[in-house]
Amino acid sequence: MFSDIPYNLYLALSGILFTIGAIGAITRRNAIIVFMCIELMLNAVNLAFIASGKMLSSMDGTIFVFFIMTVAAVEAAVGLAIFVMVFRLKQTINVDEINLLKG
Amino acid sequence: MADYIWLIPVFPAIGFIINGLLGGKTSKTFVAWVACLAIFLSFLVSAAIFYEFLHLPPATRIFEKDIFDWITSGEFSVPIGFRIDALSIIMCLVVTGVGLLIHVYSAGYMHDDPGFPRYFTYLNLFVFMMLLLVTGNNLLLMFVGWEGVGLCSYLLIGFWYEKDSASNAGKKAFIVNRIGDYGFLLGILLLFVSLGSHGIWTLKFSEIQPNAHLLSASVVTVITLLFFAGATGKSAQIPLYVWLPDAMEGPTPVSSLIHAATMVTAGVYMIARLNFLYSMSPDTMFAVALIGALTAMFAASIGFAQYDIKRVLAYSTISQLGFMFVAVGVGAYATGIFHLMTHAFFKGLLFLGAGSVMHAMSGELDMRNMGGLRKKIPITYGTFFIACMAIAGIPGFSGFFSKDEILWKAFSSGYMLIWLIAAITAGMTAFYMFRLLFSTFHGHCRASEEVKHHIHESPKIMTIPLMILAFLSLVGGYVGVPHILGGENRFEKFLEPVFGPARHTASAASAGNFDIISKAWAGEGAAHSSSSLELNLMILSVVIAFIGIYLAYLFYIKKPDLPKQFVEKFSGFYHTVHNKYFVDEIYFTLFVRSLLGIGRFLLRVVDERIIDGIVNGTGYLMRGIGSIIRRIETGYVQGYAFGMILGAIIVVGYLILKPIM
Numbered sequence: 001m002f003s004d005i006p007y008n009l010y011l012a013l014s015g016i017l018f019t020i021g022a023i024g025a026i027t028r029r030n031a032i033i034v035f036m037c038i039e040l041m042l043n044a045v046n047l048a049f050i051a052s053g054k055m056l057s058s059m060d061g062t063i064f065v066f067f068i069m070t071v072a073a074v075e076a077a078v079g080l081a082i083f084v085m086v087f088r089l090k091q092t093i094n095v096d097e098i099n100l101l102k103g
Numbered sequence: 104m105a106d107y108i109w110l111i112p113v114f115p116a117i118g119f120i121i122n123g124l125l126g127g128k129t130s131k132t133f134v135a136w137v138a139c140l141a142i143f144l145s146f147l148v149s150a151a152i153f154y155e156f157l158h159l160p161p162a163t164r165i166f167e168k169d170i171f172d173w174i175t176s177g178e179f180s181v182p183i184g185f186r187i188d189a190l191s192i193i194m195c196l197v198v199t200g201v202g203l204l205i206h207v208y209s210a211g212y213m214h215d216d217p218g219f220p221r222y223f224t225y226l227n228l229f230v231f232m233m234l235l236l237v238t239g240n241n242l243l244l245m246f247v248g249w250e251g252v253g254l255c256s257y258l259l260i261g262f263w264y265e266k267d268s269a270s271n272a273g274k275k276a277f278i279v280n281r282i283g284d285y286g287f288l289l290g291i292l293l294l295f296v297s298l299g300s301h302g303i304w305t306l307k308f309s310e311i312q313p314n315a316h317l318l319s320a321s322v323v324t325v326i327t328l329l330f331f332a333g334a335t336g337k338s339a340q341i342p343l344y345v346w347l348p349d350a351m352e353g354p355t356p357v358s359s360l361i362h363a364a365t366m367v368t369a370g371v372y373m374i375a376r377l378n379f380l381y382s383m384s385p386d387t388m389f390a391v392a393l394i395g396a397l398t399a400m401f402a403a404s405i406g407f408a409q410y411d412i413k414r415v416l417a418y419s420t421i422s423q424l425g426f427m428f429v430a431v432g433v434g435a436y437a438t439g440i441f442h443l444m445t446h447a448f449f450k451g452l453l454f455l456g457a458g459s460v461m462h463a464m465s466g467e468l469d470m471r472n473m474g475g476l477r478k479k480i481p482i483t484y485g486t487f488f489i490a491c492m493a494i495a496g497i498p499g500f501s502g503f504f505s506k507d508e509i510l511w512k513a514f515s516s517g518y519m520l521i522w523l524i525a526a527i528t529a530g531m532t533a534f535y536m537f538r539l540l541f542s543t544f545h546g547h548c549r550a551s552e553e554v555k556h557h558i559h560e561s562p563k564i565m566t567i568p569l570m571i572l573a574f575l576s577l578v579g580g581y582v583g584v585p586h587i588l589g590g591e592n593r594f595e596k597f598l599e600p601v602f603g604p605a606r607h608t609a610s611a612a613s614a615g616n617f618d619i620i621s622k623a624w625a626g627e628g629a630a631h632s633s634s635s636l637e638l639n640l641m642i643l644s645v646v647i648a649f650i651g652i653y654l655a656y657l658f659y660i661k662k663p664d665l666p667k668q669f670v671e672k673f674s675g676f677y678h679t680v681h682n683k684y685f686v687d688e689i690y691f692t693l694f695v696r697s698l699l700g701i702g703r704f705l706l707r708v709v710d711e712r713i714i715d716g717i718v719n720g721t722g723y724l725m726r727g728i729g730s731i732i733r734r735i736e737t738g739y740v741q742g743y744a745f746g747m748i749l750g751a752i753i754v755v756g757y758l759i760l761k762p763i764m
Binding site for chain 1: 736737738739740741744745748
């Protein structure tokens with residue numbers, strides 16, 4: 001069944017997911033939602049890797065996915081910790097209210 | 104012995120290091136002993152070499168030794184090397200001999216000064232540099248000594264730096280010297296380049312001399328004139344003499360050692376050392392002789408109207424240096440060095456005597472407040488009197504032989520104008536020196552009661568050097584008794600290996616071209632070499648000297664009112680002379696003020712506007728650009744993310760579309 005689906009459709013799904021993630025990351029105000037959107041983008045990339053690996057009969061794509069998932073997990077841990085600290089400081093995690101780096 | 108000649112300058116250098124490092128922590132006795140011993144050892148080595156010279160045939164009286172290479176570049180190398188020949192050894196003996204006496208004197212004179220160790224440190228450094236100057240075997244090493252003595256002169260003039268006048272005088276001396284040194288340095292470079300264009304890259308005297316004939320006459324004239332510019336600075340000749348009178352702000356023994364006996368004679372030594380170059384350029388020789396003669400007369404006339412005892416001596420030094428330049432200018436190098444030596448004795452003595460007078464008079468320098476010191480400080484008076492006789496040129500004293508020799512050489516070379524100026528100046532010298540002697544030591548005492556009460560003879564440590572120098576002033580001339588008086592002129596003969604046989608007659612022909620008056624005297628020229636003429640001239644100059652002394656006697660002892668009447672009658676002229684012909688004021692207006700103006704322009708316009716403008720402008724530009732670009736930095740994370748995505752889209756879009764387009 002898996003092999004019935006054409007490769008292009010995997011890539012199209014990956015592209016759609018990535019775009020949804022990117023638009024969400026840019027437009028949403030809540031930092032946690034932004035974070036979830038970034039996870040969505042990462043997983044879109046993972047899907048593209050897996051599909052490519054399958055098509056090319058190579059394990060390389062799968063290995064990449066393992067690394068990306070590990071990094072994503074680490075990122076989630078660190079990112080959430082940062083949000084906690086930011087919330088303590090600013091009483092909000094709305095990204096449009098956090099502009100300490102304004103030049 | 105040649106292997107040990109470097110010891111001469113090294114001893115004072117060791118003394119300098121010991122006193123410089125330990126002087127502040129040890130006793131004054133230790134400092135004085137170290138300093139004097141260093142000079143004494145140098146003197147011993149010099150004397151040993153001199154003794155050895157006397158036992159060598161004249162042609163082999165030259166020791167040269169390179170210690171190590173200092174600068175090497177391709178074919179060119181400058182060694183740290185020393186050269187002792189008849190000329191250097193005489194300079195070494197004068198510097199270390201007179202230097203030693205002045206060191207000993209200083210130990211007494213400076214005893215209560217808190218800067219005692221510093222004083223002796225500088226003094227030893229000075230002797231080291233001076234010996235480097237006279238023993239270096241190349242121009243560059245000579246230049247190091249040349250600059251070194253200038254530095255020491257600056258340090259010692261400004262020794263009492265807490266006094267404004269002293270520190271200003273030090274700066275003036277240094278700056279005026281630098282002007283001359285610039286000429287000297289240019290001369291060295293021009294000589295180096297001109298010889299180099301013939302493939303001879305060297306600065307060693309022993310290599311320049313045999314190759315000097317390669318240089319064209321005009322180049323040699325420029326080189327020697329540039330060197331002479333250096334000499335006018337160091338040896339206080341017109342137009343750069345202005346620093347020497349101000350240099351009297353330093354301690355008196357310093358004036359004696361540096362500004363009378365040794366350093367100021369460096370210019371004369373330099374010309375004598377480079378005699379082979381000077382002899383190639385009659386134009387320069389004439390310029391040297393003329394400047395010397397003019398300086399001699401000019402400075403002597405200023406000496407008439409000064410009341411500061413040290414300033415009279417300073418102008419006298421300038422005047423006597425002028426005599427030396429007359430001698431070397433007419434080609435009588437040995438005579439110039441002869442006068443340099445006798446002058447070191449009697450002028451060193453005069454300054455030390457002045458120091459002794461100051462010591463007695465509680466630091467008083469104005470002759471108007473002195474008088475009648477003859478009985479109170481008899482040793483100072485006696486030695487001072489001998490020195491005055493010597494400088495005035497009274498027969499039998501050292502100055503007579505050397506000064507008369509100069510006059511004769513000038514006359515017999517055909518430089519009539521210069522001879523005339525020098526002969527008149529000799530009379531003027533006798534006048535102002537005896538004016539000084541009479542108003543200081545004779546008549547009644549014009550000092551205040553308090554000062555009068557303190558007048559006392561100086562301690563032995565000061566009077567013994569005075570007596571030794573007096574002895575030398577008395578007999579120093581007998582090494583150069585001319586043939587006409589039955590002598591052998593051994594001094595000139597000793598220097599013959601350096602200067603060659605007396606050359607003054609050779610330049611006689613060329614002299615006539617420049618000297619209008621000499622043409623008028625051409626008829627007399629035929630009788631040049633006749634010995635009766637020499638004798639007559641000698642008698643004439645003695646008569647002139649006695650007239651000078653008699654006038655001084657008339658003015659300052661017999662009729663003390665005469666000077667006052669004279670001043671009233673010629674008040675304008677007197678005022679001009681008393682103020683040193685306003686030369687300092689003229690220089691100040693012409694050079695100092697215009698340089699200050701240029702400096703102010705450079706500061707206000709070039710530095711503050713242009714340079715600062717460029718630097719600040721760069722800053723302002725960056726700030727302007729920044730104020731525009733900072734608007735991109737909104738601080739919103741999503742804005743940055745959008746930028747990244749946009750960039751990624753552009754890059755990816757470009758890569759996708761590139762194959763299509």
